[in-house]
Amino acid sequence: xxxxxxxxxxxxxxxxxxxxxxxxxxxxxxxxxxxxxxxxxxxxxxxxxxxxxxxxxxxxxxxxxxxxxxxxxxxxxxxxxx
Numbered sequence: 001x002x003x004x005x006x007x008x009x010x011x012x013x014x015x016x017x018x019x020x021x022x023x024x025x026x027x028x029x030x031x032x033x034x035x036x037x038x039x040x041x042x043x044x045x046x047x048x049x050x051x052x053x054x055x056x057x058x059x060x061x062x063x064x065x066x067x068x069x070x071x072x073x074x075x076x077x078x079x080x081x082x
Contacts, residue, residue: 005082008075012068015043019064058067 018039026033050063076082 001080001082004080005076008071008082011046012043012071014039015047015064015068016025018043043067 020037021032021036026036027078046067047063050066051061054063054066059080
């Protein structure tokens with residue numbers, strides 16, 4: 001269980017880092033762009049289905065917040081007991 005809880009927390013951190021990176025312009029070809037690309041590949045399988053169901057609130061995308069809450073509450077607390 002400890003390893004799964006660690007992976008869950010790392011995934012939540014990946015979502016948060018991706019969210020923070022979205023606030024800044026990213027130069028093409030930079031290291032930050034490569035990190036952002038990697039984070040997108042990892043987090044899109046969870047965020048994209050949420051984006052199709054949950055409409056944005058104006059310019060604000062709340063799907064990362066819903067994903068974090070869902071992962072922490074449902075997976076972390078109820079299933080894994082983290």
